[in-house]
Amino acid sequence: MEAKSVARKIGAGTPDMIPRITIRCSRSRHLFTPSVVENERLLQELHPGWRHLFFNHHEARDWVLENAPEFLELYDFYPVERQREHLFRWLALRHYGGFWFATQLRLTESVEALRDTELVLAQQSPLSPEGFLRLHGE
Numbered sequence: 001m002e003a004k005s006v007a008r009k010i011g012a013g014t015p016d017m018i019p020r021i022t023i024r025c026s027r028s029r030h031l032f033t034p035s036v037v038e039n040e041r042l043l044q045e046l047h048p049g050w051r052h053l054f055f056n057h058h059e060a061r062d063w064v065l066e067n068a069p070e071f072l073e074l075y076d077f078y079p080v081e082r083q084r085e086h087l088f089r090w091l092a093l094r095h096y097g098g099f100w101f102a103t104q105l106r107l108t109e110s111v112e113a114l115r116d117t118e119l120v121l122a123q124q125s126p127l128s129p130e131g132f133l134r135l136h137g138e
Helices: 034-046 057-067 069-077 081-096 112-116 129-136
Strands: 002-009 021-026 051-056 117-125
Touching: 021 034, 021 057, 021 081, 051 057, 051 081, 057 069, 057 081, 069 081, 112 117
Parallel strands: 021 051
Antiparallel strands: 002 117
């Protein structure tokens, strides 16, 4: 997965808008492939001193129950894990701020410079075979 960011800068002299927090969610760390383990290592290496949060799907539901109980019925209503994860994403970002990263995303540089924006959205583009080899070294 290759992503480009779309960001809107805020005015000079304005305090940092996005806190130094990364958030990720997946079924379980026990299911991580070697590539995802490397993505996690790079994320933390590129962002030392940041708060790195990871939730498995059971922890995400518990978090919704504790922090956004008004959404629990909707969370439980969704029949597909991916739908529940998407709802959790928006709730966690609303609560913590920070950056959400899919576990499959491999960062090649820090997102520190994007912290002075109000909102950062990733634009996913198809990955060429050459781009895959560049990112994954396979």
